[in-house]
Amino acid sequence: MNRIVLKFYFSVLLLTLANISYGQEYKIAHCYDGCPEGASDSNHLIMRPIYALSFNTTTKSADWVAYKVSGASIGIASSLSRDAVQDNYVKDTLAVEDFLDSERVDLIRSQYVSLIDFAGTPFWSDVNYLTNNIARTLSLSQGAWYGLDWSIRNFVNRLDEVYVITGPIFDVEDTSLALLTDTPHRVPDRFFKVIVNNLGQSAAFILAQSAAVHVHHCEMIASIDEIENLTGLDLFPRLHPKPGDSVRSGLGC
Numbered sequence: 001m002n003r004i005v006l007k008f009y010f011s012v013l014l015l016t017l018a019n020i021s022y023g024q025e026y027k028i029a030h031c032y033d034g035c036p037e038g039a040s041d042s043n044h045l046i047m048r049p050i051y052a053l054s055f056n057t058t059t060k061s062a063d064w065v066a067y068k069v070s071g072a073s074i075g076i077a078s079s080l081s082r083d084a085v086q087d088n089y090v091k092d093t094l095a096v097e098d099f100l101d102s103e104r105v106d107l108i109r110s111q112y113v114s115l116i117d118f119a120g121t122p123f124w125s126d127v128n129y130l131t132n133n134i135a136r137t138l139s140l141s142q143g144a145w146y147g148l149d150w151s152i153r154n155f156v157n158r159l160d161e162v163y164v165i166t167g168p169i170f171d172v173e174d175t176s177l178a179l180l181t182d183t184p185h186r187v188p189d190r191f192f193k194v195i196v197n198n199l200g201q202s203a204a205f206i207l208a209q210s211a212a213v214h215v216h217h218c219e220m221i222a223s224i225d226e227i228e229n230l231t232g233l234d235l236f237p238r239l240h241p242k243p244g245d246s247v248r249s250g251l252g253c
Helices: 124-128 138-142 144-159 224-231
Strands: 003-005 044-048 051-056 061-070 107-111 133-137 161-169 190-196 202-208
Touching: 061 144, 107 138, 133 138, 138 144, 144 161, 144 190, 144 202, 161 224, 190 224, 202 224
Parallel strands: 003 044
Antiparallel strands: 044 051, 051 061, 061 161, 107 133, 161 190, 190 202
């Protein structure tokens, strides 16, 4: 059973505990009809007002992060702090010092959940917790990742809200991607991102760290099955069949 950290904020999180001796049933509002399954039993499941994530202390990365973006949640982030914050619930994370000089190896401290996506809420600073931070290449951050996030915001400004699940993909063999630190960690080789609307229609992407800045996110279209095979996760354990791929056009693809 995951070690579950529960933070309650009015009605943001819907949580129903069954008989705790024999298991528990819960509904997390950030996930589309159930959160992913298949992460390590030793992971920390963290729930905050704007996202939920399953943090892996071995890789020092969340295995998955789920959140819901709406037109109302998006805001202007130019004056908001992006300084990293230590998570009070998980001490075994990368530290700010671990990201020092990361630009020398083409990596920057980034976030799974973007500040802009929640700059319109009072909980925007939650994106700065180190459990939501990850090392991403500068070219991917400024290229396909940025382009996909922009397309998602444009999409919800027209159609209200979408659910997003994102996380890392680690190749079987370690690559040369690593921060300049002695702290044990792994830098993802790729990332996945799945977008689902309220009708259960979806689009899936696999974003490679090696991608050049000019590569468009539509060149990285994938399937949910492919992502699940690469990560070992069941992204939508309650849904059979899985969501279809019919919102690609809404994301510019």
